[in-house]
Structures are given as structure tokens and as C-alpha cells.
Amino acid sequence: MSQSGTLYLRRRTLGWMSLVAVMCPAAVLASTPSADVAAWPSKPITLVVPYTPGGTNDNVARLIAEKVSARAGQPVILDYKPGAGGTIGAQFVAKAKPDGYTLLNASIGNLAIAPLLVPVHFDPFKSFQSIAYVGNGITTFAVRADFPAKNLKELVEYAKAHPVSLGTSGVGTPGHMAGEYFQQLTGIQLQHVPYKGSAAAINDAIGGHVDLVIDPLSTTFVRGGKLKALAYFGTDAPPEGVSGVQSVVQQGYKQWDNAFGGSFLWTAPAGLPEPIRKKLTQWVLEAIAEPEVHKALINVQVNPVPQGAEGTTVIVRKMHDIAQSVFGSGTVALNDKSGKSPADGKAKN
Template sequence: MNPTPFPRFTRRAVLAAAAVMAAGLPAQAQDFPSRQIDYIIPYNAGGLSDNISRLLGEKLTALTGQQVINDYKPGAGGAIGANFFVRTPADGYTLLQSTNSFYGIIPFVTKVEYEPLKDLVPLVLVGDAPMIIAVNPSVPANTLPELIDYAKANPGALAFGTAGKGTVGHLSGEWLQKRAGIELLHIPYNGTPAALQAALSNEAQIVFGPESAEHIAAGTLKGIAVLGDQRWDKVPDLPATAEAGLEGWAPRSWHTVSVQGAVPDDIKQKLNELINGILEQPDVREKVAGFGLIPGIETLEGARQRAVDDREQFGELIRDAGLAVVR
């Protein structure tokens, strides 16, 4: 069952709402932050999460005058960092650089020490990573309906390559099969570059993710659609899957900053206000776009609703694919 898409908020409306709420914040939140903030990055340095945390950390320091210190806790797909994070004091002075996977994927496929939506709360929407459906030029389809028709006529003939089992790319393939009523072959590779190369060489015919954009522009892959309900300006001619006949929720990857659920609500709201103000800055939006994301901005409740939807929908896909761990 696909949930009804919740209303989108304009950046102006989000910031106006935050300003109104901030005016009525208790003194505790008005004085926040008054000391160093620790920023947990659950991956190795040098990746996308590191780039985002460095950008936001520098801006938070400039805005508040308080030092933001990055602390790297990589391993287990992010679970090690998340497990460490939930054991820190719930006072808002420790942040977790995170994605929707911490709510919708990791807890289903890895044993974790936290309860999503209860122990973790997403504060903002930093940006969406567009999930493109791209195919090898040998595939006789140029649109999503044509791809579905071909797959129905040739069950199991098309393979999709991914960075591994349980990844967003894998779950995108499971979603497409389920929604379109088709049968595809899944080939897990050791990382995204290998999956992309497989599509380029026709070892796999389909690949999901933003990495294919430059190859679509070069003509070495064919773009079919962008998962979800919004297009991406890097591939402006590609329709969203909602436009192309598959409406409702679709697998997505988005970046956020999380705090513990036990952090006081006024502190959560203050953090949402501070980070949204940073995300509104033109230079920040330009850098986020340069990271390969569609820059976003969202209310505290809107970010939480995204996590709720993804937990429900990804969870169903993971269970149907037999990937859920026994907890």
C-alpha cells in the first residue's frame, strides 16, 4: 500500500514557521548551543557524509560561535556509529550525520541497539540523491512503459546490477518488479562502481542510482526515469516514475542530521531552525547540488514523516525479499 504523498512545504514557509516557533522557545533553547557540539560520522572520512558534515559543521560554528568536532565511527554500514551515538547524552550536543537508511533499511538488515523513530529523530532534509533507472543501449526500450512491456515479454532476461544485497539500488529493483509485475535478475557486485561498469558492458542491463547521469549524457547508457515524484535538473528530460505511470512512494536516498529522540523538543526545534537557515544559504545549496544531491529543506515534522514512510515501505520490500534479520 502506497501512502498518500504528504504536502510539500516551500522554503519560505518552512523558515517562517521556524521563526515563529523560535520566538516562543524556552530559555534553555534560546541559549542553545552554549558549548562544543560533537558530530558523529558513521562512515570513513572522504565520502559524501563527510563532505556534508564538514560543510554544516563549519557553518554551525560560524553561526553559533561554538566549535563543532567531527568524530568518525565507521563500520557495519553505519550501524557502529549509530549504536555509539544512542549511548551519548540526549542533550542535543551530539549530532549524527545520517540518511534515511538509518530509519528504513539498516534496522531491518543489521542488528542495532536503537529503535528507529523512537531513539533517533531526523532534524532536516539536507538533500535527495536521485535514483535514476538507466539501461544499457542494447535494451530495446526508451521509456518506462516500454521497459516494463519488454520485461513482461521476456521474464528474467534483464538483470540489474547493484552495490550489494539490501542496498537502495537492490531495493529499487525489488520495488520495480513488485510495482510493474515483472521479473528481473539481481546481480550484486562489490560496490557501486562495479555495478555501473556491469551496466556499461552489458553484463547487467539495468542500474539504479545517480552515478549514471554522466553516462546518460555521453550516450553510453540510456536514461529511463527518476524514481519518485520529482525530476532532476542534471537529466531534465527524464520523467519521474510518478509521471510515467508508477505513482506513490518509490525507493529514495536522502541525507539528514539526526538527534536522539529523548532530546527536549525545544532543542530539536532550535536545531531544525539553525540547520534550515544554513541550508537556505545560496552557497550551501550550490555545494549540496555539487555533491550530487537535490538540495532540500523541511520542517521537523516533515522530516519525521519521511522517515515514517520509508520505514514502512522499505520494511515491506525487505521482508518480501527475505532480507530481514531475526531480532
């Protein structure tokens, strides 16, 4: 073969090699997502808990995570990121890669309420993919044991003449919204003391540092006699161990929405592949359906109300609209009006 022919073949071969070099990475990139989805989960899953350990959100996370881990064949590791009404943890998950390895044990508070009150860098609906709804908090209006009121009427009368402090698990939490709404209904003023989780608020109420708490975790301590219930959320009979107390509605507040008791759900960053979302939804709902988990949820003051992804989004939207009406009344400045977040209160020493 002539030198010119050999040169032609070399150029042609190099041309094909260049084309393959360009095409192969593209082919690999195109095939990687589907391969990752098929192999999921191939490593531990992180479940972000946006409040401090020991509260209701943490209790729910532990119960469901254990069962999901068994189904996934991988550990589900709890990662605590409290603060700013649960929005620090939510923001972390919103920015995470939507690959099914970073999830959020969310609440209505950090998705539907807190974004109205504190600056956040996520959209409660566009930044997340709903997975499943776990349930509603079994909540009471609870006061320190020596508080001079036995019902809501007496609480209102006392608050008109004396300062009353309300401890909550944070700014923008359901307890915060319930307190704000109750003030609107009654015309009283409560001193809001936000904590970084339920446990801290409850401990300070037991210690007499705050007067009132509105939180699912409070019901446990009412049963133990360390707190006193003035009312409970719900239309059914009082929670187990809470006797001689009427519901908020029975005490004359017909407008009361029982969802103010708090809600618990699983969500993920937007863009989560649908096959992974379906697996997670299935696993969470299966976990809730287990009799031992159902009973354990009630024991930690959560009434199981399992919903799939679509039902979860509907509930979050409903509570967001209610929160908009409550906090948009002028009682608390909205984020889009003031651009500022309320300063976090600190526990009284």
C-alpha cells in the same frame, strides 16, 4: 567550657560537615546538565557519516556541516562508519551520549529500511531525536553505457531473458527498496549487489561490473555520458542534463513513490536536551536556506525539502511503513521473521 560541651560541639560540627558533604555532590550533579547545555558547544562536534566517502550522503554531510560549524563556532568533524546498509554508523550514534556532540547524517535507508533487513540494536524511532530534514535524492534508473535498453519497458524485456545485476549503496538503502519494489511491479528478478556506499556501486557500473544502479549519484555520471538513464524519479521535468527520458510514472508505473530516490536528514541520540535540539534545527535549516547551499545540494543530486524535527519524524515513519509493505511481501525475509541478515554482496572484479 566543659569537656562534655566541647565534645557536643565537635559532634554537631562534624554532623553538619557530613550533611554538606552529602548534599554538595548532589547539588553539583543537579546543576551540571543545565550548565553543559548553556555552554554547548564548547568542543568539536562529531557528525557520523554511515557510508563511504564520495557518495551523496557524504556530499550532503560536508555541505551542511561547514555551515553548522560556522554558526556553532566549533569544528564539525566527519566520522565515517560505513557498513550493513548504514546501520553500523546509526548504531554508534544511538549508543552515544545525548549531549549534542555526536550526531548522525542519516538517510531513510539506515533509519527506516535497513532495520527491517539486518539485525540492529536500536529502535528507529525510540533511539533517535530528529533534528532536521535536508532533502530528497534526484535519482535515475541508470545502466552501463552499452546496456541494450533505452527505457524501463526494454529493461524488463531484457531482464526476462538475461540476468541483470543491480548495484546499490547497501542492504536496506533506498536504491535497494526501489529495486525490490520494481521487481514486484514487473515480475522480473534482479541480482542485488550491495556495496558500502554509492561511489563504489557507481564505479562498478561505469566499469561494466554491474548493469543497473538506482542512486542519486548516478545522475552526475549520466550527464557525463558514462552511464545511460532509463528513467528518473519525480513529477517535474527531467533533471538538468538528462534529456530524452521519461519519469518512472510517465512510463506507466503510477504506484511509484518518488521518495524511493533517497532522503537525507540529521538526527541525534534520544534524550538530546531540547535547547540543543532547537539550536541544531535552526542552524541546519538556515544552512539549507542559503542560496549557495541550495544550489550546491542540487549539484550533488539532492532536491532541498527542509523540514524541522516533527516533519522529519513524519517522513521517516511514512517511509518505514512503505518499506514494511515492500519487504514484508516475502521477497526479502524480515528481520523479525528470520532473525538473520542477508549476506552483503561483493563487487565483481
